[in-house]
Amino acid sequence: MGTAEAEATKPSKTSGENGNGTSSPGGAKLGDFSKEELHRFMRAMLLFRRFEEKAEEAYAIGKIGGFCHLHIGQEAGALGLIDPLRQDDWVITAYRDHTQALAKGLEPGPVMAELYGRDTGSSRGKGGSMHIFGAEQGFMGGHGIVGAQMPMAAGMAFAAKYRGTDQVCVCFMGDAAVNQGAFLESLNMAAIWKLPAIFVVENNEYGMGTAFSRVSAVPMIQRADSFGVPAHTVDAQDIIETWSFMDDLVKQVREGAGPQFVEARTYRFKGHSMSDPVSGTYRSKEEVDGRVKEQDPIAILRNRLFEADLMTEEELDAMDDEVRKEVDEAADFADEAPLPDPAELYSHVYAEINEHGRLFFDGRDGEAGHPGGGKD
Amino acid sequence: MAVITYREALNQALAEEMERDDSVFLMGEEVAEYDGAYKVSKGLLDQFGERRVVDSPISELGFAGLGVGAAMVGLRPIIEFMTFNFSILALDQVLNSAAKMLYMSGGQISCPMVFRGPTGAALQLSAQHSQACEIWYVHAPGIKVVTPATPADAKGLLKASIRDNDPVAFMEGELLYNLKGEVPDPDDGDFIIPLGVADLKREGEHISIITHGKMVHVALQAASKLEKDGIEADVLDLRTLRPLDVDAILATVRKTNRAVYLEEGWPWGGVGSQIVSIIQDEAFDDLDAPVVRVTQADVPMPYAKNLEQIAKPSVDRVIAACNRVLYRNS
Ligand SMILES: Cc1ncc(C[n+]2csc(CCOP(=O)(O)OP(=O)(O)O)c2C)c(N)n1
Numbered sequence: 001m002g003t004a005e006a007e008a009t010k011p012s013k014t015s016g017e018n019g020n021g022t023s024s025p026g027g028a029k030l031g032d033f034s035k036e037e038l039h040r041f042m043r044a045m046l047l048f049r050r051f052e053e054k055a056e057e058a059y060a061i062g063k064i065g066g067f068c069h070l071h072i073g074q075e076a077g078a079l080g081l082i083d084p085l086r087q088d089d090w091v092i093t094a095y096r097d098h099t100q101a102l103a104k105g106l107e108p109g110p111v112m113a114e115l116y117g118r119d120t121g122s123s124r125g126k127g128g129s130m131h132i133f134g135a136e137q138g139f140m141g142g143h144g145i146v147g148a149q150m151p152m153a154a155g156m157a158f159a160a161k162y163r164g165t166d167q168v169c170v171c172f173m174g175d176a177a178v179n180q181g182a183f184l185e186s187l188n189m190a191a192i193w194k195l196p197a198i199f200v201v202e203n204n205e206y207g208m209g210t211a212f213s214r215v216s217a218v219p220m221i222q223r224a225d226s227f228g229v230p231a232h233t234v235d236a237q238d239i240i241e242t243w244s245f246m247d248d249l250v251k252q253v254r255e256g257a258g259p260q261f262v263e264a265r266t267y268r269f270k271g272h273s274m275s276d277p278v279s280g281t282y283r284s285k286e287e288v289d290g291r292v293k294e295q296d297p298i299a300i301l302r303n304r305l306f307e308a309d310l311m312t313e314e315e316l317d318a319m320d321d322e323v324r325k326e327v328d329e330a331a332d333f334a335d336e337a338p339l340p341d342p343a344e345l346y347s348h349v350y351a352e353i354n355e356h357g358r359l360f361f362d363g364r365d366g367e368a369g370h371p372g373g374g375k376d
Numbered sequence: 377m378a379v380i381t382y383r384e385a386l387n388q389a390l391a392e393e394m395e396r397d398d399s400v401f402l403m404g405e406e407v408a409e410y411d412g413a414y415k416v417s418k419g420l421l422d423q424f425g426e427r428r429v430v431d432s433p434i435s436e437l438g439f440a441g442l443g444v445g446a447a448m449v450g451l452r453p454i455i456e457f458m459t460f461n462f463s464i465l466a467l468d469q470v471l472n473s474a475a476k477m478l479y480m481s482g483g484q485i486s487c488p489m490v491f492r493g494p495t496g497a498a499l500q501l502s503a504q505h506s507q508a509c510e511i512w513y514v515h516a517p518g519i520k521v522v523t524p525a526t527p528a529d530a531k532g533l534l535k536a537s538i539r540d541n542d543p544v545a546f547m548e549g550e551l552l553y554n555l556k557g558e559v560p561d562p563d564d565g566d567f568i569i570p571l572g573v574a575d576l577k578r579e580g581e582h583i584s585i586i587t588h589g590k591m592v593h594v595a596l597q598a599a600s601k602l603e604k605d606g607i608e609a610d611v612l613d614l615r616t617l618r619p620l621d622v623d624a625i626l627a628t629v630r631k632t633n634r635a636v637y638l639e640e641g642w643p644w645g646g647v648g649s650q651i652v653s654i655i656q657d658e659a660f661d662d663l664d665a666p667v668v669r670v671t672q673a674d675v676p677m678p679y680a681k682n683l684e685q686i687a688k689p690s691v692d693r694v695i696a697a698c699n700r701v702l703y704r705n706s
């Protein structure tokens with residue numbers, strides 16, 4: 001049994017004096033889950049992994065362009081921190097967003113089609129990898145500007161409180177995002193107005209090539225503490241711990257516990273984006289290899305299921321085959337989908353096209369599909 | 377002369393100016409240990425140490441403001457934005473602090489500093505990462521704006537910007553970093569290009585294509601295609617938008633009597649709007665046709681490749697605009 005297993009039996013920690021009556025959530029054991037539930041977890045994480053591998057493959061042959069940030073190694077966080085939510089709860093995140101979108105209920109086909117820049121993509125091909133959205137599923141977007149999603153998360157939580165619903169907003173960010181002013185401003189507003197928001201840092205230890213320890217003088221949970229926001233740490237390589245922790249926490253927030261801060265400890269197995277090396281100047285190959293070996297969330301769950309006789313090798317293989325097929329279908333769906341019509345260039349810029357005045361200003365050379373202005 | 381890349385030219389300028397003046401330092405995300413997100417600062421950490429090449433947290437407003445403060449007391453900061461898209465977070469410090477400091481203090485305190493990084497679109501980076509930001513900067517009196525298109529211009533103008541006593545926004549292009557060109561050898565003495573001097577990148581008599589930054593190359597391609605059709609174009613590269621070489625603009629318009637302005641950004645209140653206004657104010661009688669602008673489509677940049685292609689200014693659109701100004705049917 002590796003260190004990850006030993007870690008996994010430890011309950012998550014809640015720090016500081018500012019508990020505000022929240023009890024330390026989590027601390028679940030394998031036995032707390034049904035076999036079906038555990039198999040569902042495994043299948044979902046496998047789907048995330050294979051989806052990202054397919055994206056990597058498609059990127060290499062030019063089917064996907066631009067920036068593409070993979071979530072490989074961070075699947076337990078994607079699943080465990082989102083799966084306990086209801087569909088009408090909200091998730092908002094940064095650009096490393098594919099698997100989180102799947103966890104919130106988007107289908108692999110439209111997400112892959114978005115990466116391919118197709119009309120059937122979840123954002124109609126307009127957003128791409130960094131901007132997956134699913135309004136119906138409460139997936140409020142991948143956002144490309146580090147830290148920008150935080151005030152918006154406070155806003156959604158504000159809306160829930162304003163309307164008197166019991167919805168919760170979960171805001172994901174990377175470790176590097178805690179150094180944006182927006183982090184402090186959002187946490188403070190959430191705290192003074194007791195907003196139902198959970199701010200989750202996926203601490204994968206690096207922002208691009210910069211180790212977190214180089215850009216923060218204190219552990220990140222201290223910052224949340226100082227605003228009076230309860231701060232928790234969870235081992236986000238362990239789906240059992242992460243899922244039950246989040247399930248408890250979301251219930252508490254739904255019941256009025258106010259904003260929470262979660263440091264989800266994880267590790268990025270691939271480069272920052274497709275153009276960056278996996279290891280190099282900022283982290284050694286040995287470090288990455290060691291972490292992949294010790295902390296693969298899928299291997300951790302697999303080992304525990306095998307040991308407890310809750311899954312056989314054959315079952316796992318069959319599950320993997322099924323998932324690969326699902327991902328291949330998503331890729332086929334994307335491949336066969338039409339490109340956006342050129343007329344779509346001018347759609348979705350405004351919600352309303354007025355009859356008065358001119359909205360657009362460069363249709364004079366005969367741009368296609370110019371709704372508001374153009375050839376005058 | 378040596379043939380080097382735009383990236384190497386910038387690197388040389390940084391190294392030479394840091395060598396010359398200890399008050400010059402470089403700060404930004406990934407500039408030190410990682411050699412810069414686009415490797416522009418490669419080797420500078422080794423050469424100058426961490427006192428002068430400083431990796432910052434992702435705190436654009438914070439480190440831009442830190443640069444302003446350091447400049448107020450006599451240092452000469454070079455603040456690198458990983459891209460100018462992220463400088464939008466820092467605009468308060470740029471526009472409200474750096475650009476106004478000298479004026480508000482009645483001439484007592486200046487901000488000799490450079491904000492630099494790539495601006496504009498690369499390939500399929502989508503709406504938030506594909507913006508031509510020069511207009512946000514050039515709008516404000518108090519800040520200078522420089523947009524080099526070639527390796528030589530990159531080097532000469534960056535050195536001038538670092539020595540300038542005002543805040544300078546120095547806007548590079550991600551798609552330019554690998555561009556090669558001739559640059560004078562460092563051994564042949566300091567190579568400085570003064571701010572405010574436009575450069576005629578190609579000479580012709582029938583029409584003027586006026587532009588800046590990365591679009592210079594689109595203009596040059598359009599000009600060579602037009603040449604095959606018997607049309608000779610002047611391609612005027614403004615090089616700096618503030619100060620603006622108005623004389624050079626008027627000279628080319630007076631020569632050809634027809635002009636097209638080409639830029640990467642949006643049309644509404646674009647750089648071209650100002651240029652057209654100047655031309656009609658000062659050279660109306662010299663014009664044989666209205667000036668036409670070619671810009672990015674008036675939409676946020678879409679991700680899908682086919683949409684992105686039609687959203688960006690292209691050689692074909694420049695040629696179409698030239699034909700229109702020449703009253704030709706293409
Ligand atoms: C405001 C802003 N500054 C810089 C960037 C460029 N950038 C994109 S991701 C990134 C690193 C972020 O790291 P982290 O928050 O830890 O998230 P991770 O990529 O590890 O998931 C940087 C610097 C950006 N997108 N936005």
Ligand SMILES: [Mg+2]
Pocket residue numbers: 174175176202203204205206207208
């Ligand atoms: Mg990180």
